[in-house]
Amino acid sequence: MSTVDKMLIKGIRSFDPENKNVITFFKPLTLIVGPNGAGKTTIIECLKVACTGELPPNARSGHSFIHDPKVAGETETKAQIKLRFKTAAGKDVLTQKATKMEYKAIESVLQTINPHTGEKVCLSYRCADMDREIPALMGVSKAILENVIFVHQDEANWPLQDPSTLKKKFDDIFSATRYTKALEVIKKLHKDQGQEIKTYKLKLENLQTLKDAAYKLRESIVQDQEKTETLKNQMQELEREIKNVDEARCFWNSRNAIEILLRKMKTPMKN
Ligand SMILES: Nc1ncnc2c1ncn2[C@@H]1O[C@H](COP(=O)(O)OP(=O)(O)OP(=O)(O)O)[C@@H](O)[C@H]1O
Numbered sequence: 001m002s003t004v005d006k007m008l009i010k011g012i013r014s015f016d017p018e019n020k021n022v023i024t025f026f027k028p029l030t031l032i033v034g035p036n037g038a039g040k041t042t043i044i045e046c047l048k049v050a051c052t053g054e055l056p057p058n059a060r061s062g063h064s065f066i067h068d069p070k071v072a073g074e075t076e077t078k079a080q081i082k083l084r085f086k087t088a089a090g091k092d093v094l095t096q097k098a099t100k101m102e103y104k105a106i107e108s109v110l111q112t113i114n115p116h117t118g119e120k121v122c123l124s125y126r127c128a129d130m131d132r133e134i135p136a137l138m139g140v141s142k143a144i145l146e147n148v149i150f151v152h153q154d155e156a157n158w159p160l161q162d163p164s165t166l167k168k169k170f171d172d173i174f175s176a177t178r179y180t181k182a183l184e185v186i187k188k189l190h191k192d193q194g195q196e197i198k199t200y201k202l203k204l205e206n207l208q209t210l211k212d213a214a215y216k217l218r219e220s221i222v223q224d225q226e227k228t229e230t231l232k233n234q235m236q237e238l239e240r241e242i243k244n245v246d247e248a249r250c251f252w253n254s255r256n257a258i259e260i261l262l263r264k265m266k267t268p269m270k271n
Contacts, residue, residue, distance in 0.1 A: 002086060056154070108130050141172075
């Protein structure tokens with residue numbers, strides 16, 4: 001389990017920019033008590049900023065979060081939050097955020113500490129990457145850090161918010177957002193595929209009609225071929241008969257010619 005060990009705050013809200021204010025957290029519980037305006041909420045705010053990069057709701061883009069330099073008669077405040085925590089895997093990590101008055105993150109460092117040698121390994125990240133990296137190291141999602149663990153007193157009543165905001169927060173906490181998106185994508189795919197199936201069904205019906213017509217044509221071709229074959233046979237028969245008739249006529253003509261010849265020779269012809 002991830003645990004927060006120590007936090008250094010400089011130049012945030014009422015925390016002095018010149019002094020290192022270190023808060024040590026105890027296990028299993030740390031109670032923060034103090035009079036109004038002592039800085040209890042600021043501690044929670046700093047934990048949240050260090051872990052998620054999210055500023056408190058009333059911070060006016062960070063301006064009211066940084067210690068007002070006018071209080072000390074200065075023109076600039078350099079602020080710093082250092083957090084030492086154990087990762088979910090029990091590794092020591094030190095993270096550091098430095099900002100100045102216009103709330104510009106000017107430095108962002110993550111250090112891991114070798115448990116055997118005590119040696120520090122520095123990893124420098126872009127702020128956005130670090131805000132993703134720390135919840136991952138702590139083994140808790142950003143939504144849980146924001147809405148459950150380091151929930152700001154101004155936002156503590158979020159479970160009573162309007163249904164859509166509430167749903168979004170719960171979706172974030174239970175990491176359901178990606179499933180909701182996946183569900184939306186699946187629904188869209190289902191709709192698109194339904195449309196495609198309808199088009200294919202229409203094409204299939206069309207093809208079925210064409211296929212039926214092709215079968216009918218094939219049948220009529222077969223019938224026509226049979227008819228052609230019969231006609232061809234009949235023609236051959238007729239040709240044979242014509243040939244016979246021609247032969248008979250030829251024979252008859254020859255006979256007549258012989259008869260004429262014989263008559264000319266005055267020899268009667270015997271049958
Ligand atoms: N930008 C700023 N510069 C200097 N001081 C500030 C700034 N913003 C807020 N403060 C001071 O910081 C303190 C705010 O502390 P915080 O709200 O953390 O106290 P708290 O202990 O949570 O109080 P409460 O019990 O009333 O909630 C107040 O005293 C406020 O005047």
